[in-house]
Amino acid sequence: MPEKALEMKNISKSFMGVHALRDVSFNAYRGKVNVLIGENGAGKSTLMKVLSGAHTMDSGEIYIDGKLVDIKDPTSAMESGVAMIYQELNLCSDMTAKDNVFLGREKVNGLLVDEKECERKTLELIKEYEMGFHPNDKVGDLPLAKQQMLEIVKAISKDAKIVVMDEPTSSLTVDEVEHLFRIIKKLNANDVTIIYISHRMEELFEIGDYITVMRDGELVGEWPIEEVTKDSLVASMVGREIKDIFPKQQVPIGSTVLEVKNLTKEGVFRDVSFSVKSGEILGMSGLVGAGRTEVCMSIFGALSRDGGDVYLKGERVDIKSPADAMKKKIAYLSEDRKLMGISLMNTIRDNISLSNMEQVSKNGFMVKAKEEELSNNAVKMLSIKTPSIYQLVGNLSGGNQQKVALAKWIERDIDVLILDEPTRGVDVGAKQEIHSLIGEIAKQGIAIILISSELPEILGMSDRIIVMHEGEVKAEINAEEATQESIMSYSV
Ligand SMILES: Nc1ncnc2c1ncn2[C@@H]1O[C@H](COP(=O)(O)OP(=O)(O)OP(=O)(O)O)[C@@H](O)[C@H]1O
Ligand SMILES: [Mg+2]
Known part of the structure; x- marks a missing residue:
C-alpha cells in the first residue's frame, strides 16, 4: 500500500444542531486518485471544506505526511499544501490567466513578483x-x-500536494473529461495526491485508485478500486439496491403544445425547428456546447434571437422575457442553479412560494398554512434532505439544491416544462426519484423538453429525440429506434 499523504481522523462537524459529519475518518494515498462518494447530503463537500479551511471542525485531527496540522482557514490549508477546486470556480473573469494565478501573491518570499516571471x-x-x-x-x-485547468495551475503554482476536486466533470464534454484525466494522471506522476468527488459511477472506475463511501455524515468504508463493483458501491451508498431502470410511463400523447420554426441566432444556433405535444417528453441530445441551452433560453425569453417563430397551441407568440414566458405557462429549470434556478439566500419555503404565488396566496396575501403545505409536500415528494422547510437553500448540499429548483416548478399550473440537465449533480437514488417525477408531470398532460448529456437518461425517458450539433438539429429519432450509437453518430 502506498503511503498516506493525508489522514483525517474522527472528524465531526455540525451546523446548528445538524450533524453533517460524525466521527469520519478519511485517508488519501500519495500520488493516487482518492475518490469520495455518497448520496446528496452525505457530507462529502463538508469534509473537504474542513480540509481546505473553509469550515472549522468541531473535533478531530488532520495529519499531512504523518504530521499533525492545524487548519484554521484557507491560508493555513494552503500552507499545509492543500488546494480545493470548487464547482463554482474562483476566478476573476476579466483578468488574464497569469494574473489570476498570482492574484494576492504579488509578493512571494518578500520579493515583488514581476510580470515576466509570472x-x-x-x-x-x-x-x-x-x-x-x-x-x-x-x-x-x-x-x-x-x-478549471487554470485552477489546477493556480493550485500547483502554490505547491499544493493535495488537490481536491469537487464534481469536476459535471459540465465537461467527453473530450474535456479525457483531457482532465490525462492532467490528473500527470499530477499523480508528479506525486500530487488527488481527492475526487463525483456522482458519475462510470468515471470512478476509469480514474480512481481508492474509494471511500460516506452515508449520512458517516464513513461507510474504504477500498482499493479493484475490490468494488458498481453494484456494491451503490448498495453501500444508499443502503439498498438500485438498478438502472427508467420508470418511463406510457402516457397518452395529445396535440401539439409548443412548436418552434427556424429559430436562429447568429453564431449560436441556426434554423432550429421542432415541436412537442401534450404528455410527450422530447429529449434534446448533443454534446455540451451544441446550443441546446441557448435554444431553450431563447424560447423562454431569456436570450434574444435573430429570427424564427414560437407557436403555443397553434398561435404565434412573442415572448420577450422569462416573466412573459411564465405567464404563458412555460417553465424552465435551468442547468445553472445559481443563475436562474433558485435563490440561495432564501429558505426552501420562500423559494417554492415565490414561484407559486397563485397557489399560496389569497386576495393578494400569502397564506402561511398553504405555503407550508406546498413546501412540505415538495420536500416529501422529492426526499429533499433538510431539517425543515425553513432551511436556507444555500445551506443544502448541491444535489438537494437541485431538487429544490425542480420543486419550484412541479406544483405549478404549466403547459410546457423545459428541463435543462435536471439530474446533474444528483445521486443515484435521487436520480430515480426525479425520473419518476418527470413521468408524473408528463402524465398530467404537460409537454416536456428534456435536455440531457447523459445518453441513458435521454434514451430511457424520451418519446422522441432530437440531436443537436454545433447549433443545428442533425436528426430527429423516435425513441424506439434510437440507440446510444445512433445518437452519438449525429452528435459529433
Ligand atoms: N453551511 C451550512 N449550514 C447548514 N447546514 C449545512 C451547511 N453546509 C452543509 N450543510 C448540511 O450538511 C450536510 C452535508 O452536506 P454536504 O454539502 O457536505 O453534502 P454532499 O455530500 O457534498 O452532497 P452533494 O452530493 O449533494 O453535493 C447536508 O445535510 C447539508 O444540508
Ligand atoms: Mg457536495
Missing part, C-alpha cells in the same frame, strides 16, 4: 500539463474546461 512560470505549467491556453488569455474568454 508569465514564464504560468506558461511553464500550462506546457508541462499540455493544457492548451496562454498565460495572457483573458479568463472570461476561456471555455469552462480551461478555466
Whole structure:
C-alpha cells in the first residue's frame, strides 16, 4: 500500500444542531486518485471544506505526511499544501490567466513578483500539463474546461500536494473529461495526491485508485478500486439496491403544445425547428456546447434571437422575457442553479412560494398554512434532505439544491416544462426519484423538453429525440429506434 499523504481522523462537524459529519475518518494515498462518494447530503463537500479551511471542525485531527496540522482557514490549508477546486470556480473573469494565478501573491518570499516571471512560470505549467491556453488569455474568454485547468495551475503554482476536486466533470464534454484525466494522471506522476468527488459511477472506475463511501455524515468504508463493483458501491451508498431502470410511463400523447420554426441566432444556433405535444417528453441530445441551452433560453425569453417563430397551441407568440414566458405557462429549470434556478439566500419555503404565488396566496396575501403545505409536500415528494422547510437553500448540499429548483416548478399550473440537465449533480437514488417525477408531470398532460448529456437518461425517458450539433438539429429519432450509437453518430 502506498503511503498516506493525508489522514483525517474522527472528524465531526455540525451546523446548528445538524450533524453533517460524525466521527469520519478519511485517508488519501500519495500520488493516487482518492475518490469520495455518497448520496446528496452525505457530507462529502463538508469534509473537504474542513480540509481546505473553509469550515472549522468541531473535533478531530488532520495529519499531512504523518504530521499533525492545524487548519484554521484557507491560508493555513494552503500552507499545509492543500488546494480545493470548487464547482463554482474562483476566478476573476476579466483578468488574464497569469494574473489570476498570482492574484494576492504579488509578493512571494518578500520579493515583488514581476510580470515576466509570472508569465514564464504560468506558461511553464500550462506546457508541462499540455493544457492548451496562454498565460495572457483573458479568463472570461476561456471555455469552462480551461478555466478549471487554470485552477489546477493556480493550485500547483502554490505547491499544493493535495488537490481536491469537487464534481469536476459535471459540465465537461467527453473530450474535456479525457483531457482532465490525462492532467490528473500527470499530477499523480508528479506525486500530487488527488481527492475526487463525483456522482458519475462510470468515471470512478476509469480514474480512481481508492474509494471511500460516506452515508449520512458517516464513513461507510474504504477500498482499493479493484475490490468494488458498481453494484456494491451503490448498495453501500444508499443502503439498498438500485438498478438502472427508467420508470418511463406510457402516457397518452395529445396535440401539439409548443412548436418552434427556424429559430436562429447568429453564431449560436441556426434554423432550429421542432415541436412537442401534450404528455410527450422530447429529449434534446448533443454534446455540451451544441446550443441546446441557448435554444431553450431563447424560447423562454431569456436570450434574444435573430429570427424564427414560437407557436403555443397553434398561435404565434412573442415572448420577450422569462416573466412573459411564465405567464404563458412555460417553465424552465435551468442547468445553472445559481443563475436562474433558485435563490440561495432564501429558505426552501420562500423559494417554492415565490414561484407559486397563485397557489399560496389569497386576495393578494400569502397564506402561511398553504405555503407550508406546498413546501412540505415538495420536500416529501422529492426526499429533499433538510431539517425543515425553513432551511436556507444555500445551506443544502448541491444535489438537494437541485431538487429544490425542480420543486419550484412541479406544483405549478404549466403547459410546457423545459428541463435543462435536471439530474446533474444528483445521486443515484435521487436520480430515480426525479425520473419518476418527470413521468408524473408528463402524465398530467404537460409537454416536456428534456435536455440531457447523459445518453441513458435521454434514451430511457424520451418519446422522441432530437440531436443537436454545433447549433443545428442533425436528426430527429423516435425513441424506439434510437440507440446510444445512433445518437452519438449525429452528435459529433
Ligand atoms: N453551511 C451550512 N449550514 C447548514 N447546514 C449545512 C451547511 N453546509 C452543509 N450543510 C448540511 O450538511 C450536510 C452535508 O452536506 P454536504 O454539502 O457536505 O453534502 P454532499 O455530500 O457534498 O452532497 P452533494 O452530493 O449533494 O453535493 C447536508 O445535510 C447539508 O444540508
Ligand atoms: Mg457536495
